[in-house]
Amino acid sequence: MTAFSTILNIPKALLGTLETLGFSTMTEIQQQSIGPILEGKDILAQSKTGSGKTLAFGIPAAIRTNVETNKPQTIVITPTRELAEQVAMELRKIAAYKANLKILTLYGGVPLRAQAGSLAKGAHILIGTPGRIQDHLAKGTLTLESIKTLVLDEADRMLDMGFYDEIVKIGSNMPKNRQTLLFSATFPPKIEALAKALLKNPLTIKVDTVQEAMKINELVYETADKFKTLNALIGSYKPDSLLIFCNTKAEVISLADRLQQRGHSVIDIHGDLDQRERNEAVILFSNHSKRIMVATDVASRGLDIKNISLVVNYDLPFDKEVYTHRIGRTGRADASGMAISLYAPNDSEKCSWITSQAKKADPSELRVDANFKMLSEFDSLCLNGGKKTKLRAGDILGTFCKEIGINHTEIGKITITDTKAYIALHHTVVDKVLKALKRVKIKKKKYIAWRVD
Structure with a gap:
């Protein structure tokens, strides 16, 4: 396995962030694509889900972002809201090394006006679905003349969903000299047609799919x-x-x-x-x-x-x-x-x-245990605060352990979104925590908590 430190000119701060996140060596898709992407080449990559492709395009996007300008420089198009959110979450983790790098998601199910307001304030990396990106282009709340890199993530699925024309149209709103990166788990004929329409002399990468299948x-x-x-x-x-x-x-x-x-x-x-x-x-x-x-x-x-x-x-x-x-x-x-x-x-x-x-x-x-039930030992609590109130997992963990007296082994995964925090707790301590949070503050602030069903 090759270390991330072998990448030419990768910032030390980014290496430190990757190490903290548990990434020290590259997956195959990362090893084959990060260097060429940083060199500005177009990429046509066949990559199974779970192969590490998000970091393959995310690391170069973070490195090459100029935070001195507040215009979008990279746009990632995904087939679903869930994937857009997942990609954004991963990129925010690695982009933490670079101060003031802003990442914005654009997908349906969220008011268009709220997204338009965020776009007006500026962002460097946009991640969204074809339909919602088209909506913003049509309303003039989004312009793409500053885009340097277009990423198509899970492109085969987008074509399955009928987004070929939308993707090509979105691409036509960007500079012709941009870089285009296309990632797809499969290479049906429609992908080849899309690649011809959007990519220029791409480097084709196919990871070892046999090993993945095994x-x-x-x-x-x-x-x-x-x-x-x-x-x-x-x-x-x-x-x-x-x-x-x-x-x-x-x-x-x-x-x-x-x-x-x-x-x-x-x-x-x-x-x-x-x-x-x-x-x-x-x-x-x-x-x-x-x-x-x-x-x-x-x-x-x-x-x-x-x-x-x-x-x-x-x-x-x-x-x-x-x-x-x-x-x-x-x-x-x-x-x-x-x-x-x-x-x-x-x-x-x-x-x-x-x-x-x-x-x-x-x-x-099959040797069946008829009494076996897939029951969870954990329940989830939700707090009415998140990243926007500067609530961190360490703040919650410290309060629950030191102030409320919960053993750290009784606390599971903590997930923090922009406006909420979700904490998995052993079911035996949930009521104790709910009762305590009516009087205990986290970082000098009182939060409302409830059980999520």
């Missing part, structure tokens, strides 16, 4: 009763965390209800939820307050949650690209994972492309 153990089960088989899988594999994919929101809601009735700790996520609900669902799953997430394909992209031990395709995906991205939620970075697909006897032809690469398993061979 990290995920793929199984398929034929069954006439999917719900019964799903419960048998849970009782047999006993996963720490489980992500289940369904094709429709109705099936997601129904399945989540049925699993909850059986005593499991479940959250669902689908397109009908507003942005706050979607963000909270992801937070509760990632901090292990909920151990099962049932999702539509809104979650097959943009979910960067570490250590998802099992992914189940309760409904078969419609095509191979969607399957690739669904199972890519497990086996991320250096971890291994398992992906299981369920299909009815009359679906055998429809899923032949899955059975050709996954091992067929027999449900009757």
Whole structure:
């Protein structure tokens, strides 16, 4: 593995930030692309989810940002709100080394006027979805003549969603001499057409996808009763965390209800939820307050949650690209994972492309613990303050341990957004903390706290 310190002219402060975040050596996509990106080359990269591509384009973006001017210099286009938020979160971490570097997200579910106000104040790196970027361009609240680098993240998914024309149109609003970086997990013909339209003499990079595939153990089960088989899988594999994919929101809601009735700790996520609900669902799953997430394909992209031990395709995906991205939620970075697909006897032809690469398993061979329940030991509290009130994880940890008397082992993951802070707490101490916060201040400020369901 090659160290980040081998990158020519990388600032020492950035190396320190990367070290603090636990990044000392580069992944393959980072090793092959960061140097050429810093040299100004266009990049066409095939990179599986979880391979480290966000840092591959994020590190050069941070290094090359001129904070003396308050105009946008890099724009990252993503297929979903969730991925936009995830990319922004990662870039903010590494951009912390450079004072006054501003990163702004642009996606639906948030009032256009509020985003327009933030744009008017200036930002250096923009991260957004095609539709909302188009909205701002149409209203004149966003101009892109200062853009030096365009990044298309998970481009194949954006094309699947029908955004080809929008992406090309957005690109036409930027300087012709800009740099363009296109990252895609697959290379269908539509990607080649988009690359020809937007990239100039790109360097093509393909990471070792065979090694990536070996990290995920793929199984398929034929069954006439999917719900019964799903419960048998849970009782047999006993996963720490489980992500289940369904094709429709109705099936997601129904399945989540049925699993909850059986005593499991479940959250669902689908397109009908507003942005706050979607963000909270992801937070509760990632901090292990909920151990099962049932999702539509809104979650097959943009979910960067570490250590998802099992992914189940309760409904078969419609095509191979969607399957690739669904199972890519497990086996991320250096971890291994398992992906299981369920299909009815009359679906055998429809899923032949899955059975050709996954091992067929027999449900009757599962050794099931019928009493096993995926219950969480943690609940989540929410505080009505976040980054905008300068609330930090260390402030919360210090107050809970020193002022309230909570053992640090009873405190799980702390997630801080712009306006809220979410704290995973062992369920035995939640009431104690809620009661104490009615009198205890954090950094001399009183915060309202409530339990998140």
